[in-house]
Amino acid sequence: MTVDIVALGVAGLAHALESGKATSTTATETYLKRIEDQNSDLNAFIKVTTKSALREAEAADQRRADGNVLSALDGIPIALKDNIDVAGIPTTGGVEAYRRATPEHDADVVRRLREAGAIFLGKLNMHEAAHGATTANDAYGYCQNPHKDGYTPGGSSGGSGAALAAGLCAGALGSDTLGSVRIPASFCGIAGLKPTYGLVSTRGVMPLSYALDHVGPMARSCKDLTLMLSAMAGFDADDPAGRHGPTDFSSALEASPSLDGLTLGYFNDLNKINGDTVDSAVYVAYAKSIDQLRELGAKLEPVGWDGYDPALVRPKAMLLIEADLANIHSDALDSNPDGFTETFRAGIEFGRAQSAPKLAKAMRLIEQVRPVARRLFGTVDALVTPTTPVPAFSFEAAMPKTITTFTAFANYAGCPALSVPMGKTEDGLPLGLQVVTPKREEATALRIGTAFENASGI
Amino acid sequence: MTVDIVALGVAGLAHALESGKATSTTATETYLKRIEDQNSDLNAFIKVTTKSALREAEAADQRRADGNVLSALDGIPIALKDNIDVAGIPTTGGVEAYRRATPEHDADVVRRLREAGAIFLGKLNMHEAAHGATTANDAYGYCQNPHKDGYTPGGSSGGSGAALAAGLCAGALGSDTLGSVRIPASFCGIAGLKPTYGLVSTRGVMPLSYALDHVGPMARSCKDLTLMLSAMAGFDADDPAGRHGPTDFSSALEASPSLDGLTLGYFNDLNKINGDTVDSAVYVAYAKSIDQLRELGAKLEPVGWDGYDPALVRPKAMLLIEADLANIHSDALDSNPDGFTETFRAGIEFGRAQSAPKLAKAMRLIEQVRPVARRLFGTVDALVTPTTPVPAFSFEAAMPKTITTFTAFANYAGCPALSVPMGKTEDGLPLGLQVVTPKREEATALRIGTAFENASGI
Numbered sequence: 025m026t027v028d029i030v031a032l033g034v035a036g037l038a039h040a041l042e043s044g045k046a047t048s049t050t051a052t053e054t055y056l057k058r059i060e061d062q063n064s065d066l067n068a069f070i071k072v073t074t075k076s077a078l079r080e081a082e083a084a085d086q087r088r089a090d091g092n093v094l095s096a097l098d099g100i101p102i103a104l105k106d107n108i109d110v111a112g113i114p115t116t117g118g119v120e121a122y123r124r125a126t127p128e129h130d131a132d133v134v135r136r137l138r139e140a141g142a143i144f145l146g147k148l149n150m151h152e153a154a155h156g157a158t159t160a161n162d163a164y165g166y167c168q169n170p171h172k173d174g175y176t177p178g179g180s181s182g183g184s185g186a187a188l189a190a191g192l193c194a195g196a197l198g199s200d201t202l203g204s205v206r207i208p209a210s211f212c213g214i215a216g217l218k219p220t221y222g223l224v225s226t227r228g229v230m231p232l233s234y235a236l237d238h239v240g241p242m243a244r245s246c247k248d249l250t251l252m253l254s255a256m257a258g259f260d261a262d263d264p265a266g267r268h269g270p271t272d273f274s275s276a277l278e279a280s281p282s283l284d285g286l287t288l289g290y291f292n293d294l295n296k297i298n299g300d301t302v303d304s305a306v307y308v309a310y311a312k313s314i315d316q317l318r319e320l321g322a323k324l325e326p327v328g329w330d331g332y333d334p335a336l337v338r339p340k341a342m343l344l345i346e347a348d349l350a351n352i353h354s355d356a357l358d359s360n361p362d363g364f365t366e367t368f369r370a371g372i373e374f375g376r377a378q379s380a381p382k383l384a385k386a387m388r389l390i391e392q393v394r395p396v397a398r399r400l401f402g403t404v405d406a407l408v409t410p411t412t413p414v415p416a417f418s419f420e421a422a423m424p425k426t427i428t429t430f431t432a433f434a435n436y437a438g439c440p441a442l443s444v445p446m447g448k449t450e451d452g453l454p455l456g457l458q459v460v461t462p463k464r465e466e467a468t469a470l471r472i473g474t475a476f477e478n479a480s481g482i
Numbered sequence: 483m484t485v486d487i488v489a490l491g492v493a494g495l496a497h498a499l500e501s502g503k504a505t506s507t508t509a510t511e512t513y514l515k516r517i518e519d520q521n522s523d524l525n526a527f528i529k530v531t532t533k534s535a536l537r538e539a540e541a542a543d544q545r546r547a548d549g550n551v552l553s554a555l556d557g558i559p560i561a562l563k564d565n566i567d568v569a570g571i572p573t574t575g576g577v578e579a580y581r582r583a584t585p586e587h588d589a590d591v592v593r594r595l596r597e598a599g600a601i602f603l604g605k606l607n608m609h610e611a612a613h614g615a616t617t618a619n620d621a622y623g624y625c626q627n628p629h630k631d632g633y634t635p636g637g638s639s640g641g642s643g644a645a646l647a648a649g650l651c652a653g654a655l656g657s658d659t660l661g662s663v664r665i666p667a668s669f670c671g672i673a674g675l676k677p678t679y680g681l682v683s684t685r686g687v688m689p690l691s692y693a694l695d696h697v698g699p700m701a702r703s704c705k706d707l708t709l710m711l712s713a714m715a716g717f718d719a720d721d722p723a724g725r726h727g728p729t730d731f732s733s734a735l736e737a738s739p740s741l742d743g744l745t746l747g748y749f750n751d752l753n754k755i756n757g758d759t760v761d762s763a764v765y766v767a768y769a770k771s772i773d774q775l776r777e778l779g780a781k782l783e784p785v786g787w788d789g790y791d792p793a794l795v796r797p798k799a800m801l802l803i804e805a806d807l808a809n810i811h812s813d814a815l816d817s818n819p820d821g822f823t824e825t826f827r828a829g830i831e832f833g834r835a836q837s838a839p840k841l842a843k844a845m846r847l848i849e850q851v852r853p854v855a856r857r858l859f860g861t862v863d864a865l866v867t868p869t870t871p872v873p874a875f876s877f878e879a880a881m882p883k884t885i886t887t888f889t890a891f892a893n894y895a896g897c898p899a900l901s902v903p904m905g906k907t908e909d910g911l912p913l914g915l916q917v918v919t920p921k922r923e924e925a926t927a928l929r930i931g932t933a934f935e936n937a938s939g940i
Contacts, residue, residue: 234846261853261860262853262856262857263853264846264850343838344842347839347842348839350838351839351843375838376838377837378838379834379836380801380805380837380840381805381806381809382838383841383842384802384805384806384809385809387692388809392722394724395719395721395724398724399719399720402719
């Protein structure tokens with residue numbers, strides 16, 4: 025009896041492993057074969073760790089035979105964005121200069137996943153140093169959107185989104201500073217979650233900007249995200265950003281499909297938020313999603329972002345990022361400037377040219393988004409928005425400046441934010457619905473996402 | 483039957499009001515008379531609000547007669563550091579430029595104290611813009627240490643420390659960015675607490691540096707601090723720094739004098755921490771205090787600050803402060819540069835000359851103190867140190883650079899830190915013992931402070 029490994033995702037495969045309908049080895053072999061067949065076109069993987077993955081799968085199968093299963097994730101093949109350290113394998117961060125930069129230790133989140141029994145298939149392509157949202161990577165190849173060749177999968181976790189959409193892994197890790205998990209989730213038609221700031225350790229993950237960086241799970245369903253997050257979350261005392269919070273999100277799985285009792289905020293004028301650049305397909309899909317959520321029993325309330333102007337805060341966040349980048353890559357820039365693109369170097373030069381008080385002022389403006397979120401969540405349980413104002417676009421088109429309009433809010437506020445598919449354009453390009461909840465309320469976001477996913481049948 | 487209002491402090495006066503042995507009006511009149519007699523020499527008060535204080539006291543007495551007492555603090559005369567907004571009264575921040583800067587609204591902490599029924603006697607002297615630790619204020623007069631004329635009361639909350647030591651108020655508010663509540667508490671022989679970051683709102687308090695600023699209670703006993711803090715603490719959604727935490731600290735009052743079951747960390751080589759500049763009187767008093775705490779039943783463990791070098795982080799914090807100051811005072815500096823001292827302007831110029839990446843790097847170094855605190859509090863319940871490496875010094879002496887060595891740690895880590903008197907030098911100058919606890923564990927610090935205070939009989 026054969027099972028469709030790809031269709032099972034994380035949760036289905038966990039069940040199949042448990043019931044003996046699949047083994048970790050066959051699942052791992054299936055994904056490795058798909059990578060072999062498709063990756064040269066997609067450029068989703070930068071590095072495939074075939075041997076160690078098969079060895080890990082064999083060990084997982086042996087543990088299961090011995091009755092020593094480590095967790096629901098034991099034996100599940102996943103892949104890592106290439107800014108996350110795995111001991112002994114280069115962490116390129118999508119940067120030419122780091123092609124051979126090999127860490128000695130696993131990132132804390134990798135340690136946790138390894139202890140949960142996850143199988144690591146390899147490292148995924150990304151936008152250079154996570155500093156951009158297209159994954160048009162000059163050093164490791166442009167990562168293609170599996171839904172349309174020549175189109176961006178989004179970014180910076182573009183390889184993670186593309187690999188999942190093409191069925192090259194059961195789950196993947198991304199990182200998210202202004203939307204880098206959710207933008208590729210939206211563009212690739214998969215699910216991605218940016219957790220509460222500090223809930224998942226960023227120690228051992230190449231930083232982009234310390235105050236805004238998050239690591240999050242990406243998968244083909246919210247149920248899959250829930251299992252992954254439960255293995256990833258956990259206080260890391262050695263991460264300066266580390267915060268205590270929940271580590272078990274199973275309440276999201278037990279929930280009924282009904283959203284009775286939840287009040288969701290939504291925007292009734294997207295262009296007012298985003299300055300007239302929202303794609304019409306996004307408009308239509310968002311309106312349909314609102315109806316769908318209402319049918320599921322949620323109360324829908326129109327809300328605003330009073331006191332927060334995305335277009336005003338965006339350049340402040342870029343300044344913070346570029347000031348951090350100047351420090352993070354300082355040694356490599358000095359010793360090997362050609363190991364970075366000209367665009368990247370220009371960003372750093374901008375950061376270097378700014379004054380300390382200008383950065384202090386920028387940080388202050390970013391911090392002032394927190395009270396906006398608190399006031400909002402005093403009136404609603406969650407906020408639903410489109411994830412991106414546009415669907416995926418051609419590599420030849422310019423990236424819209426407003427790409428992070430809906431996503432960056434949750435990075436500034438430190439709140440969980442989930443992207444789930446909400447249909448497609450006429451051309452078949454996926455669109456994403458974003459669900460933002462108060463800090464540490466990941467389970468609420470995942471519950472809404474699961475109910476929406478089931479009802480919309482996407 | 484007369485009572486000694488000054489000796490009663492906050493808690494004793496609350497009891498006397500309750501039992502009818504004193505009225506708020508007599509207590510307020512007592513303090514106003516003492517201010518009138520002593521303030522021209524001390525320069526502790528910048529502004530005395532005689533009329534409104536008497537009106538507030540009368541209203542408090544009326545509420546009590548009507549059986550409508552608002553809180554334990556109802557009718558208690560306190561005073562505010564002059565960087566804390568009271569509607570309709572100038573907030574000078576100790577700066578000449580702001581002599582007539584009158585806010586429209588009370589600071590959030592003033593609103594809370596007002597709602598608790600506290601009486602406001604006036605505004606207290608401070609170091610210019612809180613940017614220094616001597617309260618040698620050129621605009622509003624040097625604030626004298628009541629224990630020795632011509633000596634600093636510490637700072638920046640020097641007026642608060644001096645007013646309490648001289649018995650000019652029952653309690654006072656200070657602010658603390660690197661030690662500005664605890665340093666004057668130590669130099670003046672009173673008690674002061676810097677709470678957990680975000681526990682007491684800083685909205686309506688003239689900022690020094692957003693990431694390090696705290697507002698805290700100062701009084702003549704830990705019991706008094708406990709009553710004040712219970713009225714001051716409370717989540718302020720509109721304060722970007724606002725954090726949820728405890729608002730009732732009465733468990734510190736109920737505690738037995740024993741410290742059984744508590745493990746306290748201490749430094750067995752103070753000079754190793756402070757680079758050879760600890761005054762011998764501080765050494766002796768600290769050693770005695772350690773013995774005293776052991777006699778009270780606590781377990782004492784020698785600890786270190788592994789991974790934290792105060793001398794290394796201090797200039798980083800100064801850079802952060804000066805970058806923030808450049809923004810905060812930018813308008814006033816442009817329109818009225820002579821409204822600031824030359825020393826202050828030089829600090830701002832330094833901040834303005836630094837680059838954004840340099841500030842980003844400084845912040846990163848400050849943040850890395852948090853894991854140091856977490857590791858420390860994984861092994862001990864509290865850390866006890868001297869509050870300051872030296873006692874109060876003459877205004878003619880240079881301020882030691884190491885004045886914040888012991889205090890700034892708690893600002894970087896966001897932990898509560900208490901200063902209680904630990905005896906005096908041969909010259910009769912007070913010394914302070916600092917108790918630092920994990921975040922939101924104010925009650926533990928106050929319990930230790932109360933037991934120490936009672937046992938040492940200071």
